[in-house]
Amino acid sequence: MSPTSAATLAPSDPAVEASAVLRVIDVHKAFRTGVPLRRRRVQILRGASLTVSSGEFVGLVGENGSGKSTLMQIIVGLLGRDSGTVQRPDRLGYCPQYPLLWDKLTVKEHFELFAEAYGLAGKDAADSRDGLLEELQFATYVDYRVEQLSGGTRQKLNLALALLHEPQLLLLDEPYSGFDWETYLRFWEMAERRRRDGMAILVVSHLLAERDRLGRVYELRDGRCELV
């Protein structure tokens, strides 16, 4: 089966505002593993589908190895899919499970690079950056290189880069690993504030205990998403 191209939804289309911001339809993905000539195919996703609407906080849960991060990476575009469709908005923010950062660059330099990528300039970029440094309480480290940061602080930067441009759709892959308890609580407050402002949020978690904080929850089981 050949993959269907990922379409982007025009944020100005009125119909979009009232409907799903993210649509994942029947996505299949397999990996080949093993030595050449003896490779075997491991099917991870077998028709995974989900939607996330504006102002929703949707969870994606599942056991270790169920394919949650794989699905997230397919949604973002880091991984290709074997078949299926992903419809997502132009303006999205992605916080990967493991920080994708440059070890030798400082926190400030990361913000500058991503501000440019998001099309933020001058005061807008500085205000957004300063706001996030304040919210996540890591302003002290703005001139530190990533290699000098603790795991939790790296994760704060990882998350802040996804929020810098106030995206329409926020994709979070276990974003609070390494957070202390206070920062963990602050994360949920931040996320709830943005949800109320209309941001669509999909969070991958392997902890069912957080379900009370979420609207709808999909469980990824046997390669498919089921509403639980």
Added chain:
Amino acid sequence: MTRTAAFTREQLRAPFTLVLLVIVPVIFVVASAGVLGDFARAQGGSLAADAASSLAAGWAAAFVAGTLGFFAASSSRGADRRLALAGLGPARVAASRISASMLLALIAAAAAFGTLLARTGVAHPWHAAAAVLAYAVIYLAVGVLVGSLVSSPLEGSLAVAFVFLLDVFSGPGMAAQAAPYSISRKAADVLIAAGSGNASDAADWVKLAVISSACVAAAFVAFVLAARSRS
């Protein structure tokens, strides 16, 4: 802060980079040139002492640029792709990467050429400088291509070293019969000529320019492919 400046700074902040830039040219040009000549004669080659010194500068630039190119490609792949997906796009990220890498290749070539000048005279210094830079650019591409395919630092750096060693020992003057082709052959010819007091003809310069340009293009494409979206 430009992207190129950020990526250049990223590479230069590694202590290992500074060690490479300083130590390798000294080792190659000062300590190894004589050994290179002796080894060539043992293999039946005809490498003269001044040519050996010039070639050593080329190999120094090649080794440093190849190593830096490998680490530029392999260590930053994930973050570069994330930046491309954030809106910059793979072409702009790749352009910044190749610009930063070229700057580092220039620094590597300057360090090697400077060591050569300090150690021995060169009859045609500008020719030698251009050829040393060509070595750096060619091996930058080798490092980037290996880095885009191999993410493990050990395996990747061994692969770069393997290509380098094959090239060194198959180069002109290193054996009774040079290998029919090596990636740095034209750069070596120009560098040997410069070191021996001979100017290279226009055809050699054109070939060198074409090879170097092709290497830069290949490295750029490798960076683009590494940073592109998979959707």
